[in-house]
Amino acid sequence: MRRWNAVTVWVPSSSANLGPGFDVLSIALREPSLRVSLSLSDGDGIRVLLKGKYGGSVNADPETHSGCRALRALMAKYDINEGLEMVVYVDIPPKKGLGLSGAEAAGAVVAANELLSLGLSKDDMVHYASYGEPEGHMDNVSASVCGGFNIVVRDYITGMPRVYSFRPPSDLGTVVIVPNVEKKSTRDARKAVPDFVHKSDMVGNVSRVAAVSVGFVTGDVDCILRNIAWDTVVERSRADSQVYGSGIDWKFLEEEKLYLFKKYGIAETISGAGPSRILWYSISRHSQVIDEALGYVLDRLKELGYEAEAIFKTYPSEIGAYKTSEQYE
Numbered sequence: 256m257r258r259w260n261a262v263t264v265w266v267p268s269s270s271a272n273l274g275p276g277f278d279v280l281s282i283a284l285r286e287p288s289l290r291v292s293l294s295l296s297d298g299d300g301i302r303v304l305l306k307g308k309y310g311g312s313v314n315a316d317p318e319t320h321s322g323c324r325a326l327r328a329l330m331a332k333y334d335i336n337e338g339l340e341m342v343v344y345v346d347i348p349p350k351k352g353l354g355l356s357g358a359e360a361a362g363a364v365v366a367a368n369e370l371l372s373l374g375l376s377k378d379d380m381v382h383y384a385s386y387g388e389p390e391g392h393m394d395n396v397s398a399s400v401c402g403g404f405n406i407v408v409r410d411y412i413t414g415m416p417r418v419y420s421f422r423p424p425s426d427l428g429t430v431v432i433v434p435n436v437e438k439k440s441t442r443d444a445r446k447a448v449p450d451f452v453h454k455s456d457m458v459g460n461v462s463r464v465a466a467v468s469v470g471f472v473t474g475d476v477d478c479i480l481r482n483i484a485w486d487t488v489v490e491r492s493r494a495d496s497q498v499y500g501s502g503i504d505w506k507f508l509e510e511e512k513l514y515l516f517k518k519y520g521i522a523e524t525i526s527g528a529g530p531s532r533i534l535w536y537s538i539s540r541h542s543q544v545i546d547e548a549l550g551y552v553l554d555r556l557k558e559l560g561y562e563a564e565a566i567f568k569t570y571p572s573e574i575g576a577y578k579t580s581e582q583y584e
């Protein structure tokens with residue numbers, strides 16, 4: 256069989272949780288995004304080189320790099336002994352809740368699948384990519400591998416991931432606000448998630464996860480906007496543990512969300528483990544007011560001494576990681 260000796264893949268960033276769907280719901284975003292190039296090399300093991308906008312400011316240790324961890328799991332399973340060289344063009348801001356580590360892991364696995372003609376299914380790729388993530392969480396890697404809106408389930412019987420992916424409504428727009436809040440790590444942010452949940456919070460969250468999913472699956476943007484902002488378990492605990500920045504507790508965040516929804520009909524969530532926020536809006540109904548809503552959020556950040564490091568006026572990506580180029584042997 257003819258093989259490549261190098262492939263490059265494009266990988267979308269992702270927003271996980273989508274309000275109440277902790278570790279289950281996710282969406283791929285067109286921007287920001289990154290690229291991963293993987294080639295066969297003469298040495299053994301995996302070498303990693305980080306380039307791009309944030310290449311100099313993120314972890315390049317092959318022992319702990321998420322892409323390398325995912326590749327090692329894959330290579331162990333398929334008994335692959337070839338040397339690999341991976342170049343990541345890191346253009347997703349790190350530690351901001353936009354799924355950088357998941358995108359690197361997803362990109363590494365999708366590239367290896369192409370490079371070595373492994374014929375893996377999407378669920379398999381999500382499984383191996385999740386080795387790159389703290390506690391093996393699968394929501395970000397699902398979105399980066401599959402694209403679109405995703406519900407990831409660990410199969411009760413096999414323990415393996417099953418991803419249910421849907422094309423997002425074409426009327427759904429997103430604005431990502433990346434504040435200059437320093438988050439220690441996602442691993443750390445996961446420590447703020449409570450082990451036990453009150454019955455009423457469980458009922459509230461389960462009902463809203465169901466409603467948000469129905470909204471995505473049927474293309475009902477109103478149903479998404481009405482339900483996505485409200486997570487009284489994970490967002491509330493993290494906010495009250497100051498994970499999203501000092502002063503950004505649940506009272507502050509809830510007030511902001513209520514104002515945005517009541518005044519504009521626009522919904523706000525924290526993206527993944529934060530601190531980025533996402534404004535969700537209907538393109539046909541809110542295009543006139545989305546900038547005003549954005550201005551309101553920026554003013555609120557300013558009140559607390561923060562500002563936006565980056566703003567992405569972007570859209571859900573219908574597609575997940577895919578090969579953009581290859582080189583033959």
Ligand code: HSE
Pocket residue numbers: 271272277278279352353354392394395441444445526527528
């Ligand atoms: N579901 C994960 C979390 C996403 O909230 O910790 C991390 O990006």
